[in-house]
Amino acid sequence: MSGSETRAFNRILRPDDIYDPEGTYWADLPVGRKVKFVNKVNNQEAKEEFAAVWSMFKKDPLAPFGAYFRNFIIPGMGLGLEGYVLFSIGNIKPLFQAAFPLCWGSKKICNPTWLAATEYLEICGIIVGQVSVGIIGDWLGRRWGLIQDATIMFFGLIMLIAAWGTTQNGWVICYAWSLFFYGIGVGGEYPMTATSGMENAVGSGKISTRFDRLHRGRQVTSAFLMQGWGQFFNQAILIILLLIFHHGSGNPPYSEVSAQWTYRISFVPPAIGTLLLIYFRVYKMRRSNTQLAAMKSKQKVTGYDVQSLKLMFRYFGLRVVGTAGAWYCNDVFFYGNKLFQSQFIAILTPNNHSVIVGWLWNLLNVVVSLFGYYLASFLVDNKLYGRKWMMIIGFMGDFILFVVPGFNYGYYSKAGIKSFQAMYFLSSFFNQFGPNSVTFLAAAEVYPVSVRATAHGFSAAVGKLGALHAAVMYNYTKTTQNFHIVPWFGLAGALLTWLFIPDTTGLDLKEAERRWTYIRAGREHDYHGIAIHPKHLSVWERFRGVAKDYDPDLDFQAKVAELRSNWEELQMKRAEEKLTALDEVDEEDWDPELHAYFSRTSNSSVTGFKDPIKESSEEEEKPSIAQ
Structure with a gap:
């Protein structure tokens, strides 16, 4: 050679x-x-x-x-816009309670069930969107799902801006159903952004390259962190609008007119942004289905791949338990943190009645969270740390930061208020620098292309049940009780991650798909590659012995045999004049030198094939094959 x-x-x-x-x-x-x-x-x-x-x-x-705008902001714009609107509901609520005390405050003229529904229906809509659009994304394609999400969110925003009723209770009902409709689009963003961001990491969904291996996690988490910027801009814009419509003063009392203008105008910027997003996805993302289409073509599948779905639950069922269960635990923390912030601020600022003061504290909390988002993006691809450790450490950090004040609440809510403040902000940091970012990535990365959006959507939907759990629980528990209940979800999340979620840091997803091809063909034990390396398996999969088939030498022989088989297929097609030039084939797989080697050894048997790299290094006196 x-x-x-x-x-x-x-x-x-x-x-x-x-x-x-x-x-x-x-x-x-x-x-x-x-x-x-x-x-x-x-x-x-x-x-x-x-x-x-x-x-x-x-x-x-x-x-x-x-370049940053094209590669990170645009792919994550949908999540940025949904983060803006999703968390605006909790931000606006204190203003509604102050400006409409008989409705949102004492609930004398508004139905308490419908007031609570403004939180529950939004989460229910998200769950519907995550499951349904996840299936649609695997069935009809990523591009269709992305366009559908943006369109639903746009009309949902129009409904939120125009929501009205002949009574305040009628307005609340209209507002709640608008949130449900908007939530369907928000839910679809989760599986669609994660899968398309991962599959388009190297452009148009092509096979994995060096850039994909080294930066795939960063590509996805950098899109996801736009959710944090959405929260930031929502809170900042609400502060500015209230100052404008409340005559430059943030102090109570607040009029119904200023509250209405603040609330409605705050939804105009995301409506404009969502309309631009529809345009971009319709006209600038025409090739976002490439990787899914290539896999379906290779497996001769049309429509939804039901066989792969069955096989996924058979072979990766406990991965689903891990990604869905860890997401559930995370959302109890994440949304619980958001719902709890009013109680936290009340401890920091006793006897405060200004909405602006609460919003400023929340803005500071979002800034701390953004540091967590960015640090997660920076370290998520580091093979010495990576996804799994980041998730476990984040969960354990939140567990400790909630359990410590929980067992000495009297001290930390009074004399130790500065320590309490630091722990609360650090819990926001570790939530982003850990489970909130990694659950979004892992729930797409550990599953095959053909059912990736479905698995991600299901995991995210179970996660939102955790958000619903927090929303319901906080209506029936006291602050001290929350500190005794919530931390254990952090510990449970860490255990689920450790036991059931594999670490895909540094794993070439092309290899993961190669393994799936073997599984789908009923030849699971004939695969010997790095996708079953113990490093890339969960603790449970290692215990089951999945890694016993890992053999680098046998895998190399199999890869050469696969390359030779593909090369021979190419020659047959050429003979039939279906292809006329070598450069019409993927350049990475069909290097001219490989073509020359297979041509020269076309009559060789691949049985007992020796490693040409090691064989060459023995024959040629060279210090390194990499030279």
């Missing part, structure tokens, strides 16, 4: 960002060599990215901002 052919095999089958020069997978390296290898790859990638950004900046100082 020539040196160029050796390098071609090395580049395709053992890329240097996950294999060392001797052809050893990074997770198989001893600890010292593993740390050294991972840091070397990360440092090299950071230097290349910095050089690329600096080159862009020298040509045009605004170019890096444009």
Whole structure:
């Protein structure tokens, strides 16, 4: 084998960002060599990215901002807009209670059930959207689901802006059903943004590349963190609007007119943004179905892949328990934190009756959360830390930060108020720098393409049941009781993560799909690749012995056999004049040097095939195959 052919095999089958020069997978390296290898790859990638950004900046100082806008803001705009509206409901409620005391306050003229429904129906709508649009995304395609979500959210916003009634109770009913309708679109954003963001990480859903392996998590979490910016802008805009319509004063009493104008105008910016989002998804995301379509074509599936759904629950059923259960625990924390913030602020600012003061404290809490979002995005792809540890540490951080004041509430709510404040803000930080970001990513990443949106949507829907749990529970429990109940969901989330969720940090998703192809063909034990490496399996899967088939040498032989089989199929098609040029085939799989090698060895048997990289390194006196 020539040196160029050796390098071609090395580049395709053992890329240097996950294999060392001797052809050893990074997770198989001893600890010292593993740390050294991972840091070397990360440092090299950071230097290349910095050089690329600096080159862009020298040509045009605004170019890096444009790149950030295209790669992170646009993909996450749907989640940013839903974060704006979703959390505005809790932000607006104190204003409604102050401006409409007989309705939202004492509930004398409004039905308490419908007032509570403004929180419950929104969550119910989200659950409906997560399940239904997840199925639609796998059935009709990601692009259709994305367009449908944005359209539903747009009309939901129009309904929220125009919500009215002949009585205040009638207005509350109209407002509640508008939230339900809008929630359906919000729910669909979860599976659609996660799956499309992951599958389009390298552009148009092509097969995995070095960039995808090194930055897939960052691509998805950077889109998800737009939810935090949505919360920030909603709170900031509400403060500005109330100051405008309340004659420059944030102090009570608040008039019904100023409250109505503040509430309705606050929904105008997201309505305009959602309309632009519809345009972008219709005209600028025409190839967002590429990876799903390619997989269905390969498996000869039309419509919804029912067989893959059955196989997913058979082989990955406990992964579903892990992603759905951990999301449930997280949402008890996440939404419970949001619902609890009014009680927290009341402790910090006793005898305060100003809505603005509460909003300013919430704005500070959102800023702390944003630091968590960004740090999660920064570290989520680091192979030495990664998804699973980030999730477990985040859960445990929240557990500790709630359980400590829970068992000494009297002290922390009075003399230790500064410590209490610090713990509350840190709980927001660890929630984003952990489970809230990683559940969104993991619930898409650990499942095959053909049912990815369905599995993500189901996990997210179960998560929203956790939000519903928090909303209901907080109506019947006291503050001290909440501190004794909520922390244990953090501990349960950490245990579910540790036991049932695999760590896909650094795993090439092309390999995960390759394993799924074997499973779907009824040949699970014939797969020997890195997707069943113990590093990328859950504790439960390791206990079951899934990793026993892992064998790098057998896997390499299988990969070469697969490449040869695909090459032979290509030659047959050429003979039938279906293809006329080599460059019409994917360049990464069909390097000219590989073509030359298979042509020269076309009569060879692949049985007992020797590793051409190791064989070449023995025959050629070279210090390293990577040179």
